[in-house]
Amino acid sequence: MTTAGDDRHPVRGNATRSTLVRELRSRVDLTDSEARVVVNAVLGGISGAVKRGETVALRGFGAFRSRHRAARVARNPGTGERVEVPARRVPVFRPAKRLRQSVADRRSDS
Numbered sequence: 001m002t003t004a005g006d007d008r009h010p011v012r013g014n015a016t017r018s019t020l021v022r023e024l025r026s027r028v029d030l031t032d033s034e035a036r037v038v039v040n041a042v043l044g045g046i047s048g049a050v051k052r053g054e055t056v057a058l059r060g061f062g063a064f065r066s067r068h069r070a071a072r073v074a075r076n077p078g079t080g081e082r083v084e085v086p087a088r089r090v091p092v093f094r095p096a097k098r099l100r101q102s103v104a105d106r107r108s109d110s
Helices: 017-027 032-051 097-109
Strands: 056-058 062-069 072-075 082-085 088-095
Antiparallel strands (some): 062 088
């Protein structure tokens, strides 16, 4: 993605799927619909792999995987009633060291 310091592509707010499509289109000679197909294919590939229990590792960016979360007993904050929360699988993203460092460097500049 672009950084706020890049005058050609200032980032404001959150990055969305549309933002990724525009960013790809500006960097590569693709039409809007072609860029949308590429972004959807990449995101779909990552989602599908994680659903199958695979890890998707992107060097320098991070890794997507699923993790098992055990069943537990929680409390309803309004009533205090005990609630059984079933076990489930949840998606997890672990940023790579390079990404963590670049975010930390960016924040320390502010």
